[in-house]
Amino acid sequence: MSAALSPGTKLGRYEIRSQIGVGGMGEVYLAQDTSLDRKVALKVLPENVASNRDRMHRFVQEAKAASGLNHPNIITIHEIGTEPGAHFMVTEFIDGENLRHHLRRAPTTLAEAIDIAIQIASALASAHAAGIIHRDIKPENIMVRADGIAKVLDFGLAKLTERWRADEVDRDAATQAFVHTEPGIVIGTTAYLSPEQARALDVDTRTDIWSLGVVLYEMITRHAPFRSDTPSDTSAAILKTEPPPLSEFVPEVPAEIERIVRKALQKNREERYQGVKDMLLDLKSLRRDLDLNSAMERSGAAFSQERSTGGARTATGSGTVPSNQTSLITVQLPVSKARAGIAALVLIFVVGLGAWYWWRHREPDTGRYGALAVNQLVSRKNNLGETGARHARFSPDGKFIAYASPKGNNSAIWLKQLGSGDPFSNQAELPTAASPIWSPDGLQIAFLSKRDSQHGIWTMAAFSGSPALLKSLDGFSRELVAWTRSGKIYFIRENNLYALNVATQEVSPATKLDSSKHDRDFAVSPNEDQVAFIDSVDGQSDIWLVPMGGGRSSRVTNDAAQDSNPVWTPDGKRIVYSSKRNSVKQICMVRLDGSQPVQLTVNDSNTNVLDISFDGSKILYSTDRDESDVWGIKLDQQKESQLSSDTGIKLWPDVSPDGKTVAYQYIRGATGATLFNSLLLAKSLASDTSDLQLTSDGFAPEWSPDGKQVAFLHYANGTSDLWMVHATGGDAKALTTGGVVFGGFSQLPYNRMQTQDFQWSRNSAHLIYCARTSNITNVWQVGIDGSAPVQLSDNTDGSVRFFNPTWSPDERHLAWLAVSTETNATSVWVFSEGQKKKLFESTSPLGLVGWSQAGDGLIVKSIPGADSATNGPVEVSLIAVSVRDGKQRSLAQLPATYFQNIRLAPSGNQIAYVTRQDGADSLRVMPAAGGAAKTIITTSDPRVYLAAIVWSPDAKSIYYGKQSSWTVFSIIDNFK
Structure with a gap:
């Protein structure tokens, strides 16, 4: 069938309504399913394809590949049909536009780009799990509905068992494509080819990750990362040049999206995301962080508005006394000189009373901390036996964090620079390594390890060198708490805090609490005169303070929320901690002046406070994230x-x-x-x-x-x-x-x-x-x-x-x-x-x-x-x-x-x-x-x-x- 089908033409039970697209593999029509009374998209092969056994095979392959995938972001295949002179495929009709038209019509916001990328990644994860590689991810193969739902189309290049030759590509296709099944033959659209595709090497699922990275880059910047004047120049750019950073086009782009795109576009696929599910989860985590920042900003704005309008109401007697009440009261005072002194005394008394009332009943810091910025540093997939990392610390200069994680069959101390780069580890592997802390000068890292049945505190140079045993410990320690400027390393043992003098190797108790209590968390104050700890009394876990060396404890928090992970701020006036509220751990802060705690985050995952930078500007925390889906076979x-x-x-x-x-x-x-x-x-x-x-x-x-x-x-x-x-x-x-x-x-x-x-x-x-x-x-x-x-x-x-x-x-x-x-x-x-x-x-x-x-x-x-x-x-x-x-x-x-x-x-x-x-x-x-x-x-x-x-x-x-x-x-x- 060579001529375009006119409206009213019937192919079986399908009645053609209009043509909606033309491509190298056929014409696409809007049709009506007269049996089920629904709109469908009907793709008809041209004669030169239908008569070519290999190309007909590709057409059937596309249908089979997509029909085996049941996913909300993958187009649904209804039927493959044959009528005299026509071979066709029937799919769901998507009332929308392809991503290319969508981008030309209006620029996407960062949130929209991430949302579309999440949907594409989710679709690819389903396809990859079924053993299918798309190999032609590009804006033309992604449809976006008016409600924001994205659908991945055209599994015609999907790698199953097809055999193709490069010289059989339709050069008249709307988007030039190449196909490949064996090394030496290219397949895909040039601007979105992965380096291995451009070199005509065998491909795996990581080729789709690269193409998704290109699409995401283009959605954010509205520029193609590798496009040149000719296909050969584009291929050369893919192989040899690095794309400009996103920030060159979008100055305020978050560092985390830079990292995600950069990792997806690693030319060496061994350094790329190894599975699209990993990229998907990083994108979801970033979206949650952006939603959290937005929620914080709204919360801060709402609080500021409430305080502002609350002040106006208070001037007429509603409760607290705002800062602008003085002028309002002054207007009401008599102005005669005889009463001026009395008026001044009254004014001082009222303002003083108001200030006292505000101090007792304020919501401290809520507005100040209403727009905190969150950035993801590391997303680490857990191995068996890992339950999430609780221990990670800032370097004294605030430029790195250190944490323990598996390396091969052993453990290692890993370092991550803030703002750029992937985590790295230059240190020798150990059978176990946990709870790293930095020396005050930032040159060494101490950590807990067990070798040859000997548990102890070990040290190593921060950026190179071999570990050395600093002190053997009698009994198990689950955490190193601090390495202070006084030359002491504080550690937890038998539910108390102990201090190791690094110079003399002497160990002394820092607290003398009831050792029968379990799983206490400790934090040492900046001047080392107090210890904050978590204790459970009558089933309620709260923060307590005790003098260094022992003494009478005093309670800091006292509510039904279960508190944990206390960390002092450098000024010694506040403690930041995790608090379980509505079944989820959030980050909270409490001042030591008796004021009420303030909740700083609104996360949907448990949040564990790990550290505060030495300048007090950054809070390091971890979240544990699980993904589990139901499958069948x-x-x-x-x-x-x-x-x-x-x-x-x-x-x-x-x-x-x-x-x-x-x-x-x-x-x-x-x-x-x-x-x-x-x-x-x-x-x-x-x-x-x-x-x-x-x-x-x-x-x-x-x-x-x-x-x-x-x-x-x-x-x-x-x-x-x-x-x-x-x-x-x-x-x-x-x-x-x-x-x-x-x-x-x-x-x-x-x-x-x-x-x-x-x-x-x-x-x-x-x-x-x-x-x-x-x-x-x-x-x-x-x-x-x-x-x-x-x-x-x-x-x-x-x-x-x-x-x-x-x-x-x-x-x-x-x-x-x-x-x-x-x-x-x-x-x-x-x-x-x-x-x-x-x-x-x-x-x-x-x-x-x-x-x-x-x-x-x-x-x-x-x-x-x-x-x-x-x-x-x-x-x-x-x-x-x-x-x-x-x-x-x-x-x-x-x-x-x-x-x-x-x-x-x-x-x-x-x-x-x-x-x-x-x-x-x-x-x-x-x-x-x-x-x-x-x-x-x-x-x-x-x-x-x-x-x-x-x-x-x-x-x-x-x-x-x-x-x-x-x-x-x-x-x-x-x-x-």
Whole structure:
């Protein structure tokens, strides 16, 4: 079909309305789907393409590549069709304009550019996770709707299995493109080619990161970073020249966006972002910081306006006395000389009284600190065992920060220059390195380390050199607090503060507090005469002061907020600290004059104060940021699909009995809110509808066998209880009120410690669970009809805790785990035919995997020789235990396996588990009776972890969380 289609032409059920675009791979029309009564975009191949087998292959490839991706920022493919003389593809119609037209029509704001880049990065993250590289990211391939939603188009160059030749490129395309499948052939649009594309080398996902960096640069500056007069000159610029900094075009651009763009545009792809998810999270973090700055500015402006208008109101008697009240009162005073003296006295008294009242009732510093500027310094992806960095310090000149982080298989002290450059480490590696502090002259760094079983304080030259032991310590120290000008290093040991005299090597107590209190934080005042510390009294954590060397303590803060991480300001008059308010740690400040604390930040993630610069102008703090999405994989295809993609934490999925819906829990913030207080959502696998909210406050959802209800745990006032909600949502109701035992979870990855904490009966009428009443734990059963709970076990020993109750498939046997707090032994018990018996006991960690396929035995997991279960991978033994006689049979030894992430298929014939070998998580499946395991997937990023796997009811799919964790260092740089 050579001529353009006229309005009214029909291709199958699609009626052409108008032409909306022309490109080298075809014409695009607005059409009406007459069957579904909706607008669609219809792309028709020209004859020269349709007759070319290779180009036709590319057309079909584009459709297949995009149709396999279900993401809100990727165009949706409806159909590939053929009519006489026409091959076409039908997609959703996007009512908007491409990014090129959008940029020409109006310049984007920084916030808009970042928002669009976030959406593109999110789309690419989904594509890359599915094994697809776009390879042609450019403004023409990005549509922007009127509501700001961006959509990535044209996966025609997507790298799957295509084979192309450079001489087959359509030179008449609106945007000149080149294609490539093998080294030596170029593919992509010249101005957006990565260096490896320009050199015609093999490409990977990092080529899309480069192109996104070019697009982001162009959105911010309205200039192309590498465009020249000819394509060859442009390619040469990509390979040889560095683009001008963003600030050359936008003087006030934040340093963090400079860093992000610069990292995306590293010519050596090994120095680029290694995954688009990393770039995505940096962009999201920057957006949060910009939102925070904006909120602070609004807060400061509102406070200033309130103070201003409040002063006018006060002049007529509303409360506080403002500075301009003097003139108003003076107008009202008599002016005769006889009364002048009295008037003056009255004026002095009123103004003095007003000043006193204002001093007592003011909101100190709120306006002054209403527009603090926040800049991100470091975003570091966490390894297993890392829970975020608490310790980082400014150098005395305020130009660097030092912090400890892994380097290879060991630890190292890292340095980061403020304002530019990536973190670097020139120091030798150590098995452990933690809590670095600078010497007063900035030439050395002291830190804690343990080598050859010797724990101590070590030092090294700040920018080079080898570490040397300064002082061995008797007992463990978790933190170095300060290295002061008096030549002392202060450190925490046994919940008190101690001082090491560097010159004499003598150690003396700086505080003499009750050592039975745990996890105190300390800070030394600038003149070393006082110590600020955190102490908990009556369950309330506040800041206290004590004289150096010991003495009577005095309270500084006294409120319900949980305080931590105190740091003195250099003037010795204020303390900046972290304070947990509304479940999230914020940065607060308190003066030592008795005034009320001031909240400085409004973050959605926990914020830990780390240090204040020596000049008092900068606050260094860290935030912990988690990302977790729900994914699934069909075992026969071994192709992953992403079920959730929004910012936040999505975890602990459970599949409905018909296999069509997945329930999971969702935390809006990156961190901060507890996992116990999550939204519970239901995601349809059969349609593209929005997720259904089941309830606004719960965790650990489990479908009833009839699919009509979802049970979950609800946490309030320190207790978890069983609740239930209809599968279509609505009002949830409590099933228990006396508490339910929850086995706990690990944070990285998010695995539940027990296989299950409660279980539905086969008829969906009851649930079993463990509960501790009157300090005695037993197994209980509760009906969903509101009937009273019934005790099923008869334990009377308060030192034994029960976990993981489980019915056999025929519900003839009830099993559970029992843990003795006296002997540290774990045992497997079963209740059958009116009698209970102990099947298995060990001092090593044990767990229930589930019932055998025949229902006459249990599959138990163990960590031989270990004292306790660990969150990381270990050697796990799988054991079959007979219910009848307790006989044991070894099923398998699982090397480097997550003990908490082993799941039995509903049919009882397969076991899935997650192992970690060669530095990456792998999902594996083995026969439940024993035998060889098969690897299903392996993560491509060593710091992406597979969490909480769950089977579909038909055992054909497995669902799980994919989790990453970051620690972010940021500064408030205009604190004074």
